[in-house]
Amino acid sequence: MKSKVFFTNLHTGHGQNLLTKFEKLIIKAGIDNLSFENKFTAIKVHFGEPGNLAYIRPNYTKVLSDYVKSKKGRPFLTDCNTLYPGKRKNALEHLDTAYQNGFNPFVTGCNVIIGDGLKGTDETLVKIDMKHVKEAKIGHAIADSDIIISLNHFKGHVATGIGGAIKNIGMGCGSRAGKMEMHSSGKPTVITEKCRSCFTCLKSCAHDAIHEINGKAFINHTHCVGCGRCIGSCLFDAITPASDETNTILSEKIAEYTYAVLNGKQHFHISFVIDVSPYCDCHNFNDLPIVDDIGIFASSDPVALDKACADAVNEGRVIKGSMLEKNKKLKDYITTVNPKTNWIHSLEYACEIGLGSLEYDLISLDK
Numbered sequence: 156m157k158s159k160v161f162f163t164n165l166h167t168g169h170g171q172n173l174l175t176k177f178e179k180l181i182i183k184a185g186i187d188n189l190s191f192e193n194k195f196t197a198i199k200v201h202f203g204e205p206g207n208l209a210y211i212r213p214n215y216t217k218v219l220s221d222y223v224k225s226k227k228g229r230p231f232l233t234d235c236n237t238l239y240p241g242k243r244k245n246a247l248e249h250l251d252t253a254y255q256n257g258f259n260p261f262v263t264g265c266n267v268i269i270g271d272g273l274k275g276t277d278e279t280l281v282k283i284d285m286k287h288v289k290e291a292k293i294g295h296a297i298a299d300s301d302i303i304i305s306l307n308h309f310k311g312h313v314a315t316g317i318g319g320a321i322k323n324i325g326m327g328c329g330s331r332a333g334k335m336e337m338h339s340s341g342k343p344t345v346i347t348e349k350c351r352s353c354f355t356c357l358k359s360c361a362h363d364a365i366h367e368i369n370g371k372a373f374i375n376h377t378h379c380v381g382c383g384r385c386i387g388s389c390l391f392d393a394i395t396p397a398s399d400e401t402n403t404i405l406s407e408k409i410a411e412y413t414y415a416v417l418n419g420k421q422h423f424h425i426s427f428v429i430d431v432s433p434y435c436d437c438h439n440f441n442d443l444p445i446v447d448d449i450g451i452f453a454s455s456d457p458v459a460l461d462k463a464c465a466d467a468v469n470e471g472r473v474i475k476g477s478m479l480e481k482n483k484k485l486k487d488y489i490t491t492v493n494p495k496t497n498w499i500h501s502l503e504y505a506c507e508i509g510l511g512s513l514e515y516d517l518i519s520l521d522k
């Protein structure tokens with residue numbers, strides 16, 4: 156069965172700006188079908204790594220949070236901590252980054268809660284018994300919420316081809332251990348040169364897997380269960396996760412995590428196909444976009460939404476001098492930019508596990 160995906164372009168004029176168009180879009184796309192009264196509503200957004208300027212403008216989140224409040228809902232913005240070193244790897248740095256990039260209550264009209272807590276270990280285990288993931292590890296505040304709204308910046312991604320709704324929800328809502336599970340079938344290791352011998356990590360391990368050897372921390376992989384807690388405990392970024400999963404399995408695991416986040420909850424999804432950078436907003440830079448800005452899409456089906464956005468990018472106007480223009484065209488623009496990825500497989504798998512449909516009707520709000 157086809158899903159409906161709604162679209163508005165970026166043309167504006169007197170009496171109509173991008174914020175009013177955004178509000179009109181979400182209403183037409185059926186956000187009203189959700190019952191918000193007294194419901195904790197998690198608005199999952201990427202706050203952008205400092206230095207990256209392609210992330211969604213926080214002004215849009217105010218429109219959304221005001222709308223949820225007008226329906227007596229309880230909105231908050233959220234994301235989970237990252238697995239890798241950067242400026243979003245614990246709740247304090249993550250909040251600093253969010254505020255620095257404009258996601259503060261004055262601008263957004265609601266609070267920010269880091270979904271998996273101070274060190275990325277505040278998680279809820281969600282049993283799903285799927286092909287790869289038996290029990291997903293989801294940031295507690297997100298698992299605890301009643302409604303999920305994903306606000307996605309659609310762009311390229313080095314491992315998954317596209318960073319859209321499925322990626323924002325699946326990878327983004329995983330706790331640190333959840334992210335470990337998606338990225339790897341392996342265990343973390345200590346980078347000896349970076350280790351300052353503080354041994355804080357020893358206390359973080361519930362499996363007695365970390366020991367001092369020659370004055371440095373060492374992880375015994377026989378005892379390690381790959382929970383990832385030690386990564387967040389090291390203030391010197393000396394513990395590094397493995398990243399040894401194939402892109403195909405990674406994409407399937409992300410879809411399974413998305414299922415774990417959305418299953419049994421009301422949900423709604425919005426994607427901005429603007430500043431379509433070749434890589435995701437986790438990088439502290441954003442290269443020239445690969446195609447011209449296209450517009451804003453919304454749907455209650457995250458798979459159809461990602462497919463519609465990907466199709467729009469693949470039909471977009473190539474930006475001169477971009478990474479896309481410089482590369483030899485493979486089968487589509489998205490794969491050309493990140494050739495080792497298979498974005499369509501990730502959506503096919505998401506469809507197979509019941510997250511949505513690859514078929515859609517695109518309904519434009521513009522004349």
Ligand code: SF4
Binds near residue numbers: 351371391
């Ligand atoms: S917490 Fe980090 S710096 Fe301290 S001992 Fe462990 S690995 Fe080394």
Ligand code: SF4
Binds near residue numbers: 365386
């Ligand atoms: S990943 Fe978990 S089990 Fe393994 S060493 Fe770190 S804290 Fe211990």
